[in-house]
Structures are given as C-alpha cells and as structure tokens.
Amino acid sequence: MATALADEIDVLAKAKRAIGGDYAPSEDEPYMSEAQQDYFRRLLGEWKKSILNSAADTLQQLQEGPIREPDLNDRASSETDWGIELRTRDRQRKLIAKIDSALRRIEEGEYGYCEVTGEPIGIGRLIARPVATMTVEAQQAHERREKISRDD
Known part of the structure; x- marks a missing residue:
C-alpha cells in the first residue's frame, strides 16, 4: 500500500514538473x-496523461508474452510482481475517475470547495491532493465515522 501511494505521489510530482511555468497558486x-483554475486544470490533465501512459506501458509488457521463468521460484516472484503491478493499475484506474470528477467540478x-461544508478546501491541500473533495476537518470527521461503523 505504501508503495502504491509513493508511486501516486511520484506521478503527481512528474505532472507538476511537466506543467512547469512560473505560476504557482x-x-x-x-x-x-x-489562474488557479487553469493551473489545476492543466495539472489534473497532465496527471491523467501520465497515468494513462504508464498503464499503456504495462499493457504493452503484458502483451509481450507470458512469464516463462524456468525456475519455479523465479516464476512465482515474477507473478507476484505482476499481481502488484496490476493492483497498482487498478488503483490508478480509480484515480482517473477522481481526476475526471475534479475536472468536471x-x-x-465547484472545484476547491468542500462537498460537505461548502467551505474552501485550501490551496495547500489542493496542491498536495488535487482530487480532494473535503477540507481536512471534514475528511477527518468522515474517517472517524467510517472507523466507528467498521468497528461495530
């Protein structure tokens, strides 16, 4: 899980570098x-493009053929790696839906405003997590409620 999050952060950092420019909200x-809306529109678009390019690379590697490791341990290791890669791609597929939703907002x-309270989410939070839909406080309250319902 930590690796998937690290990959997501790396792809977002790459997207930020790709849009470059002198402007930062x-x-x-x-x-x-x-100007802020344009910045986030370009950032989200570049982030989505990076994810799609990465997914295309994975698909290309999968189409090159099955895993043909002669050693059973090597084969098992390769299959585990592919399983992790495919789970990462599934996570990114869900992220693309969030990016599309943010672009629609x-x-x-509606972008930049909490879906629960209607308050501004904040530039710092949006720079860190451009697909955020709630303020930090609303997100924490949501997670507390979610944890309580899971514990019941």
Missing part, C-alpha cells in the same frame, strides 16, 4: 481565480 490571490465552478 498562492493564498495571496483570490481563491479559485481563473472545475468546469462547473
């Missing part, structure tokens, strides 16, 4: 200004 400008003028 800040707390000093009007919240969800046109930008177009509808």
Whole structure:
C-alpha cells in the first residue's frame, strides 16, 4: 500500500514538473481565480496523461508474452510482481475517475470547495491532493465515522 501511494505521489510530482511555468497558486490571490483554475486544470490533465501512459506501458509488457521463468521460484516472484503491478493499475484506474470528477467540478465552478461544508478546501491541500473533495476537518470527521461503523 505504501508503495502504491509513493508511486501516486511520484506521478503527481512528474505532472507538476511537466506543467512547469512560473505560476504557482498562492493564498495571496483570490481563491479559485481563473489562474488557479487553469493551473489545476492543466495539472489534473497532465496527471491523467501520465497515468494513462504508464498503464499503456504495462499493457504493452503484458502483451509481450507470458512469464516463462524456468525456475519455479523465479516464476512465482515474477507473478507476484505482476499481481502488484496490476493492483497498482487498478488503483490508478480509480484515480482517473477522481481526476475526471475534479475536472468536471472545475468546469462547473465547484472545484476547491468542500462537498460537505461548502467551505474552501485550501490551496495547500489542493496542491498536495488535487482530487480532494473535503477540507481536512471534514475528511477527518468522515474517517472517524467510517472507523466507528467498521468497528461495530
């Protein structure tokens, strides 16, 4: 799980570098200004493109043929690696749905605002997690409720 999250962070960091430019959203400008919306639109688009390119590479490797390791231990290790890779791709497929949802929210003028409270999520949180839909406080409350219902 930690590796999948690290991969996700790496892909997001790559997307941030790809959009480059001198502009970075800040707390000093009007919240969800046109410049900020454009920044997040480009960031989300680049993040999605990176994920799709990575998935295409995985698909290409899978199509090159089955695992043909002569040693059973090597074969088992290779199959485990592919299983992890496929789970990572499934996680990224779900992330693409979140990215698409965030892009839709930008177009509808809802991006950057908590879906629970309606309060601004905050530039820092959006830079760290561009697909965030809740403020930190609302997310923590949600996770506490989720944990309590799981424990019951």
